[in-house]
Amino acid sequence: GDSVTQMEGPVTLSEEAFLTINCTYTATGYPSLFWYVQYPGEGLQLLLKATKADDKGSNKGFEATYRKETTSFHLEKGSVQVSDSAVYFCALSDNPGSARQLTFGSGTQLTVLP
Amino acid sequence: EADIYQTPRYLVIGTGKKITLECSQTMGHDKMYWYQQDPGMELHLIHYSYGVNSTEKGDLSSESTVSRIRTEHFPLTLESARPSHTSQYLCASGTPHYGYTFGSGTRLTVV
Numbered sequence: 400g401d402s403v404t405q406m407e408g409p410v411t412l413s414e415e416a417f418l419t420i421n422c423t424y425t426a427t428g429y430p431s432l433f434w435y436v437q438y439p440g441e442g443l444q445l446l447l448k449a450t451k452a453d454d455k456g457s458n459k460g461f462e463a464t465y466r467k468e469t470t471s472f473h474l475e476k477g478s479v480q481v482s483d484s485a486v487y488f489c490a491l492s493d494n495p496g497s498a499r500q501l502t503f504g505s506g507t508q509l510t511v512l513p
Numbered sequence: 514e515a516d517i518y519q520t521p522r523y524l525v526i527g528t529g530k531k532i533t534l535e536c537s538q539t540m541g542h543d544k545m546y547w548y549q550q551d552p553g554m555e556l557h558l559i560h561y562s563y564g565v566n567s568t569e570k571g572d573l574s575s576e577s578t579v580s581r582i583r584t585e586h587f588p589l590t591l592e593s594a595r596p597s598h599t600s601q602y603l604c605a606s607g608t609p610h611y612g613y614t615f616g617s618g619t620r621l622t623v624v
Contacts, residue, residue, distance in 0.1 A: 433612055437554075442519075442603050442615035450610075486554050492609035500546065500561060500571075501609050506554035 401426045401493045405504035412479055412511050420474040420507050422463075422489035430491040432456075432465055432472040433501065437486040446474075446487070479511045516540050519604050519616035526594055526623055534589045534619045536604035544608055545587040547571070547579060550601040550618070562587055594623045 406421040424430065431450045435443040447456030452467035461476045472489060489504040517538040526532055538545065547560040558571030562581040576598070577591050587606075591598055601620050607613040 431610055435615075440617075442617045443556075443605075443613075444615070445612045448612055488556070500558060501613060503556045506556075508554065 401430070401491060401502045403489050403491055403502055403504035405487075405489050405507050407507070409508040409510060412509070414481055414511055414513050415478045416511075418474070418476040418479045418483075418509070420487055420489075420509070422472045422474065422504060424470050424472065424489075424491050426470075426491055426493045428493045430493045432463070433490040433492070434461070434463055434472070434474050435488040435490060435503075437488065437506070439485070443488060479509075481511045481513050484509055484511045517604060517606055517614050517616045519602075519619050521619060522617060523620050524622070526621070528593075528595055528623055530594050532591050532594055532621070534602055534604075534621070536587045536589070536616060537585050538587075538606040538614070539585065540606060540614065541584065542606035542608070542614075543584065544606060545581070546605045546613065547577075547587070547589050548603040548605065549573060549575065550603055556603070560589065594621075596623045599623050 402425045404423050433448045434446040436446045437443045447458040449456040449465035455464045463472050463474045486506045488506045490501045520535045543564040545562045548556045549559050557573035559575040560579040562568045568579050599622050601618050603618045604616040605613040
């Protein structure tokens with residue numbers, strides 16, 4: 400079945416450091432891929448997505464490129480801020496036309512120190 | 514402004530009480546979902562609906578029940594709350610292809 404494997408946390412960085420959170424997936428079809436962010440005490444928000452191979456999703460300085468050859472969708476940001484402290488979830492939707500639901504990774508806690 | 518609303522945000526209730534967690538969306542989405550989120554952050558799908566009068570159980574077995582009488586409303590009910598039900602409950606709507614919109618969640622504590 401479909402699965403998403405995320406880099407284990409927690410991740411702690413200093414402000415302005417470079418961020419990478421690894422995400423790899425297993426899917427039988429041609430999935431759409433997503434990153435969600437959950438700030439403390441809130442629900443999840445869609446951060447970015449990519450629907451086909453080599454697409455790059457970007458938002459708020461975050462980027463992720465859909466790599467079919469390595470089945471990966473790593474999240475990157477060049478310079479993190481304290482306000483980026485949150486939990487980040489990678490997710491996929493296999494066969495987007497007929498998928499029942501999204502498959503989520505287990506989440507990665509990011510803390511950015513001033 | 515939120516397009517999907519969950520109430521209450523926080524609820525502390527005694528064992529054995531019946532509770533209903535409310536979820537409403539204004540986006541006209543047919544598909545809606547309930548997730549349970551444990552302290553380790555992982556999300557577990559407990560119920561979903563494809564539209565009015567359609568409800569299905571998710572991947573994680575739950576003693577809760579849901580109903581979908583109107584497109585915009587997808588409440589979750591626990592007939593007899595227990596401490597093991599203590600968790601955060603997140604409601605979402607949307608489609609797997611385009612992504613979900615989540616509510617802010619209800620943090621339930623059963624004492």
